Amino acid sequence: MSNYNPRTFTSLGLLRSIPSALLHQFFTPYRGYLESQRFEWPTDPEKLDHKALHETLLKPAGPTPDKRLADAMFIIHEMADDAGVSALVDAIRETDPNFTKNKDVEAAVFVIQRWLIDPVLVENTNARRYARENRSFRSFRTSLDLPDGTLDDAALAKFRDEIAERLAPFYPRESIKLYQFPEKDSKTIRFLVRHGGPLVREGIVKADAPGESDSALFRREVFDVIVYDPENDEVRIHSKKRDADLYTRACGVHFVENEEAFPDTDKYTLxxxxxxxxxxxxxxxxxxxxxxxxxxxxxxxxxxxxxxxxxxxxxxxxxxxxxxxxxxxxxxxxxxxxxxxxxxxxxxxxxxxxxxxxxxxxxxxxxxxxxxxxxxTGFIIEPAAPEEATPATDAPALAEVS
Incomplete structure (x- = not known):
């Protein structure tokens, strides 16, 4: 789960910039949680108390919000800047080319409005930003011919299960999400794997008793990236080295039914x-x-x-x-x-x-x-040609890239 540090919602100045009625609508599904924190839920949306909401979110009297609310606040905070709004506008225009954002609407307000309309779009747009960040990747090549095309819903779920099975000894299964982002100008697909990191214990001061110390046990949110590149018959992975080996095995099983399809061989030379x-x-x-x-x-x-x-x-x-x-x-x-x-x-x-x-x-x-x-110029080592190329057989269900 995301770290509970939603600065967009725990900064009183930022919170006051969001209309009361919009906050009322956003928090309605979590009304029970807020009331359990002694927040007085208003019957009139326009009378929502920004200051009381700020104090409730900043210093919860008991457990932090459930996973859905923590994730929602985390994603909205991540998207509530110029780059996030720009990415979200681009995503909306993929299905509505004539969409125009009102320039007078602030970033946090715009993101919350879109979340209420289509939370999946906002979540996927945020995930896509992580997937496309410039990162360092390890390359793993195969002698097999990799199938083209995006995974349909069933195949994507199966691939997610294959990854979760291998990561399960290290990370909780329920924290693992898999997102798919085909590249527009190639057959390459980027997969973003979101999972909880190792358990971390930190000392804290109790919210309801500031004079007392306590400890919190939690997992930080981790994003790994798998780049599936059938044009070059390789996968590129951004993750811990141990996890990269698990990802290559999951890719081998899922795409070509061969766990050893992507060996850890040399690609670059200086x-x-x-x-x-x-x-x-x-x-x-x-x-x-x-x-x-x-x-x-x-x-x-x-x-x-x-x-x-x-x-x-x-x-x-x-x-x-x-x-x-x-x-x-x-x-x-x-x-x-x-x-x-x-x-x-x-x-x-x-x-x-x-x-x-x-x-x-x-x-x-x-x-x-x-x-x-x-x-x-010779910085990439060309793999030795196999005696006989082995095509992939029984590939998973694929949909043509549009």
Whole structure:
């Protein structure tokens, strides 16, 4: 469940900006909870007491709200900013292209209004923001041909159950939700897995007895991302390393009925930096790329303490150390960060590659150019072609991507 820290609702200034009648409508399903906290429920929606509601939510006299209310307040708080409103407007326009938001309506008011109309849309839009954040992903490739298309409702539920079965020893089943977000310009699908994290115990001061201490036991909300990419026959995962192994096995079973379909093999190498030096950064052969600069390098030194050193510069190959051709010879490179300049963009983009299979860059249209450059310059290890390609059989129910 979400941490109970809904700042949109526990800030009196923000709360007062929300019309009483709208708050009355939002909290009506949870009236019993509020009354159990000694909040006087008004018969006239316009007479809802903002200050009393603020104090009730800020210092509940007893247990925190049930999961539905805590989640609702958490999601609304997450969405109640300019970026959240913009994402929600875009989501609404997918089915109503002519929708226009009233500019005079504040963010929190707009999000609550939409929650009352379609809470699933607001929840999914918030989840999509987490799914599309720029993150570091581990790549796991397969020699099998992966099926295309989005999962229908039954298949999505089955995939969720497969994931929950594997995560169950570590996280409560009931905390696991699975969201699906197909990419518009490719066959890639992003799956967001929301689950409770490890149990955390923290010291607190009692709300009803400020002079006494107590402790609270709870789970923080965790978001993991699985990127299913049938065009490159791989999945990319953002999660703890242990959980990534569980996710790859769940993907293997669900999509190709083979738990071992996505082995933890090497995808990236930084050998071109050692073998070719600055020439490895040439990018004229990739239309859309203008210039690439090496700005950070993580070098493993070894020894009893497994030492490493990180070099940083605006342009490492122009620094005195790397100008010496032999400086990288015999070194073990663990990670490299590149600054990439695009032909049609004013701003550069930072791309980090960490061997053996971890990368951090956004896979949008510019990201495809980065992937092309990494592949053509030897930073991506091409998998050995199998003797005979094995197609996926008995794939789960799929619906064509629109």
């Amino acid at each position: 050998e071109p930096l050692i073998q070719k030096g600055e020439q490895s950064l040439a990018c004229a052969h990739v239309a859309g790329l203008r210039k690439i600069t090496l700005v950070e390098l993580d070098v493993f030194l070894g020894g009893n303490l497994s030492e490493s050193i990180v070099y940083r510069s605006d342009n490492l190959f122009q620094s005195q150390r790397l100008k010496e051709q032999a400086f990288l010879t015999g070194r073990t490179l663990q990670a490299a960060t590149f600054e990439i300049f695009f032909a049609k963009a004013k701003h550069s983009r930072t791309v980090k590659i960490q061997t053996p299979n971890k990368a951090n860059f956004k896979r949008d249209n510019d990201g495809k150019l980065v992937e092309q450059w990494l592949r053509t």
